[in-house]
Amino acid sequence: MKLPTPKTMIEVAKVAATGVLAGGFAILAINLLPQFVKIEHSITDLRTVAFSDRAPQTSLDVAIVGIDEKSLEGVPYLSPLDRGYLSDVVTEIAGAEPRVIVLDILFDRTTEPKKDEALEQTLRNLQVPVVLIRSGDPLDPAFQNRFLASTYRPIGGPLVSATVDDVVRHIPVSPDGTCSLSEAAKLVRDNPGLRTLPHCDRERPIRIDWLLEPPGQETFTYIRSSELTGPDVMPLQLARLRGKVVIIGGVFDLIDRHKTPLSVLHGDTAGVPGTQSSLSNGATSPGVLVHAQAMQQLFDGRVRHELGVIGEAILLLFCGLSGAILGSFSEMRKRRGIVLFVVTISLIVIDITLFKFARFVLPGDAAGFAVFLGFLFNSMRLNYRIGGLPSAGKTLGETIL
Template sequence: MRPRGRARRRDRACPASGDAGRGALSEPGRGTRVGAGGKAAEKPAKSAAGRARLPVERARWAVVSAVVAVALILAAFRFLSPIAALETRLSDTLRVVVAPRQTGQDPRVAIVTITEETLVQFPYRSPIDRLYLAGLVQALADAGARMLVLDILFDQPTEPEKDRALIAALRAFPGPALAAWGDARAGLIDAQQRFLEDFAAEAGLTLGFANVVTDDDGVVRRFATTLGGTDRLSLPAEAAGALPGAQPPRAPGSGGVIDWRPPASANATLFQQIPSMRLTDPPNQAVGAALARALRDRVVFVGADLDQQDRHQTPLAVDPANRRTIPGVAIQAAIFTQLLDGRAPPLAGPALAAAVVAAMGAVGAVIGLLRWALMWKAAATTAVLLAYAVVVYGLAGERALFLPVAPALAAATAASLFSLSIDSYLSRRDEKFIRRAFSHYLEPAMVEQLARDPDSLRLGGERRELSLLFTDIEGFTTTAEKLPPEQLTLLMNAYFDAMCAVVLAHGGTIDKFIGDAIVAMFGAPRPLPDHALRALLCAAEMDRTAEAFRARNGALGIGATRIGVHSGVATVGNFGGSTRFDYTAIGDTVNIAARLENVNKRFGTRVAVSEQTLAAARAAAGPEAALPAMQTIGRVGLKGKTQAVSIFAIATHDDRALLDAYEAAFALIDTDPAAALSAFEAMHRASPDDPLPAYHLQRLSAGVASTVVASA
């Protein structure tokens, strides 16, 4: 016999037909277990694995939500141009508006521009007058320019004497001189390509392609240093390589993202820009001398700065203070300085960006599946989004790292929404399951009563008249040790299935399981005026059911099921902490019922019923009702009780003559022990399997002539 009272419960639910072994459920939104108590019963799950089932399932769904959301978001930002443009725009804003501005113009580079002011003085606009260019090259040489980079394509002859003048000026330039290169992809025909190569060779020019790489939205964000199908490098790469000690990249397809840094003010430019006319035709000698000093030892880029030609949109335009497009020659100069410095914008690489998006998706998924109210989930998601935005802004403000913005925020939001949808499904499913699971403990009316009265799920109790029923299988520990776990599980599921069905059929409530034992209540949570009658009839049917089950499984050596029933006042309600509690009964009535189950072992009976239960059952049944045949055991002193309790047993047979003879012999124990002894001897010979005549015969033979049993 296992100890009662505060014994550890068996973590399993009462199985119903076709549902054997199903575990008890958590109360929605409370994290408590629902079970035997109807209004607010709490039951642990059937095992450690069972207790973890719901959290593990929700964790699994959180992973699924995160994976789906992240995959969809990454695919959307990769393949859907309008969505990708959103992240591109945000990235531009971080790099241009949030990140620190350029502190000043790069002192290594100057740009000399061919403007409308220059072209208007010539009879033709293109090609640019080469005699004028010869004078410009000479002026730059006189100013002490370190290197000359012409963002100009010399693809056709002009006036011969002017062409020769430019060739001579270029050959005489003291430093490296470079010019733009093109092929059929730039619209040049074979003759133009041949002229370009010959002109460069004669003038001593190094050629590099000056292609500008634009994204789908027409904005220049990237650059290439090599071009497929040719060994030519880009013009900035060739220029960087022309400086001592520089090693420009030469791997096919190499390039990168332009590290755009906004100028210090709205009217400033990235580099010092000087119109060419100021050099070739200075307004006075002082201005000419000042410009010459400004160009000394600088790399000078020469190119057009025209409103309708070779101007490009860059990320710098997201700055409200700088909406202008910039000339192609300025882009070439920006790439050149970036290659010289070997720098790149601190963008999150593909792996890091994907990891950040995945992490945000995971956070959103977890929040969506937390057992919180919708308001708190929304608040938590919003807080995560704001916190991430603050981190992104802070890192960008320090120009430390540019993290993905829109994909990460979208992943967290989408994963949270996915998880909310799944949480809604799981909650509806669990609600249905709770209703089914309650049927394992309660009759349907009680289940509906619980569903209609969720406010009863709170701590508290009340004193109530009710009946308690305890069961236990004799010698079950030995039987359990002999059986493999799978067979034992099937056996016990079938046993509990049958026994619980009897309890529920009589309107009882499954309170708890303690190993192989069952504890049931009659009269709680729903009051039952005839609780004692129901408990008595239930005990009789459980005895028949258990014996039939024992007979079917006789080869396994299952012992008899002992049952104790007692009626009285007990305190019933929710007992425990604010987050975890049981609906159960406590008090002396509960302890007596447990002791009665145990006394069966001493008397050899299977069902022991207190005088209080029998009297109340007879009163509820009326004179015409058929009650189980009862036998008087005697007044028994139970452990922990100062007064003996009158106890009766449900007879193991229905032979009315023998039952009457037993009661007559029992009445003689105190008044005529010798006559009682003779009667019990005759009774034992007639019915040797009847345990009570054998018990009293043994006591009388030992000289104990009393109907009071000192202790049991």
């Protein structure tokens, strides 16, 4: 067996170094350049809208009761919610025998003492399991702690968006063992007698596996609170809540709204009666809808996999090396336009296939960028060796343009 010559081994090492350099640039871009990160997220969101699973029917597990401006007509103030009104709504819903009541409503400041105390007593004495939410930045921490403790109910954490574009894509990590609201709801659904603070020990966020609307139906049963109590009451609506996890929360134009991948999709049908997109205004979705998606995912046991920081770094280094290897062949460099086009299409197909069938989210554009840089850097290196700086510059311009 003939061993490779030192010259060949040096050339291989140079190709590898060039590929690693390209992969390193891609890693820096995906972690340090906000505009590149936004592009990566935008492409991922488009893939989510186009290729996520479509719900087969309206959820049999989760329902939403929205408190909107119309529901609060005649109530003296909008925020914080009138706790006497909220007590009435919760009591009516409890009579429908839901599986769990989840309140996506903050209790981070006092209102009218008698109404505050009445709601505390209602929540404490209900026979139906209840989950409350804790604000991470309460206006009155002492009141929030006292109110939540007095109900003897499990508590979950709020939605948090840590991305540069403020789009919610994950169930957040568990700071200090605090479960997210959706995780707390699942624990209570599985253990109805749970009255203590649930503990979660999760260091990585969970990517939300968004469900698209079933054709002509709602993803989740949605009922206005005014249809359950008050002059517009519709008794038959209560029957739609039986046996479900019912999330109660505000559905206002400017309060507790979040950007999500699906808000892009809902822009075309916002406000259409009878569809879940009626909750979205084309740019944001109410928090209750995001919680509903997260809870349904946990109830179904669905997972949308991600590589993590180390996995992404390995992938990008591999892609950078692959691009450098392609750039080592003179025939590939001569046909670089066709080569890069084929590589791009191949990466798109692989990306969509893994997303759709293996439930994997890959940084597809970052991978393509790493391949491009590897091809470009090694092509420039080789052409510089042949024709000096002018040849390397020509390669750079022709490849980019």
